[in-house]
Amino acid sequence: MIMATWKPAWLEALNTQKFFIACSFHEHAKKNEKNICCLDCCTSICPHCVASHRAHRLLQVRRYVYHDVVRLEDLEKLIDCSSVQSYTINSSKVVFLKKRPQNRQFKGSGNICTSCDRSLQEPYFHCSLDCKVEYILRQKKDLSAYLRPCKILQLGPDFFIPHDADDETTHSTLVDVDEPMGSSDSENLSAPCPNFVRKKRSGPYICARSANRVSDDDMATNMSRRKGVPHRSPLC
DSSP: OHHHHOOOHHHHHHHHSOOSSBOSTTTTSSSOBOOEEETTTTEEEOGGGGGGGTTSOEEEEEEETTEEEEEHHHHTTTBOOTTBOOEEETTEEEEESSOOOOOSOOOSSOEEOTTTOOEEOTTOOBSSHHHHHHHHHHHTSOOTTTBOOOSOOOOOTTOOOOOSOHHHHHHHHHHHHHGGGOOSGGGOTTSSSOOOOSSOTTHHHHHHHHHSHHHHHHHHHHHHHHHSOOOOOOOO
């Protein structure tokens, strides 16, 4: 009787924890929505909490049509997700975690979910992970054959983790931009190859004039002559 209702703690957390709500520990921080599930602590965390859970198994939870979904590739490392209908979001396959109400009756051909009577495409039989777990516990009363050992589960490389120290981020950005611009000797305009200064728009033109002053004066004189009234030779 105990085996009929037994679930792993992390699986129960995926079904009961609330995601995409503000984190109480980082209430005043930006991007503080809980979109990660710590499988070892069995709780939902925000990106600012990742630093204190780096050694734990972390699973990113996404949002699709106002429901929680998980990438199929990550969930397959924990439990067998075969026969669960998947969807494609940004070139990644995802599955729903919980049951969803069906707004209208599906008239096409296909299968019916084993737990919530939702219409599915072939060859799927479960509309969410929760429906499959409920079906297995009702029929076989044991999940051990479907669970997979997973000791390490990290977030994807594309997951954005905000930095709490804004000063360090700003400083590093300024250093990366300023290094190619050269030293503080850019105000020396008489040098043959001075550094470019964005604030002084006329800087490069002044440098070019100082490098070749005679040719520029002659060019300016010729340009002023062209703009004036054309001079014609007197008739003999």
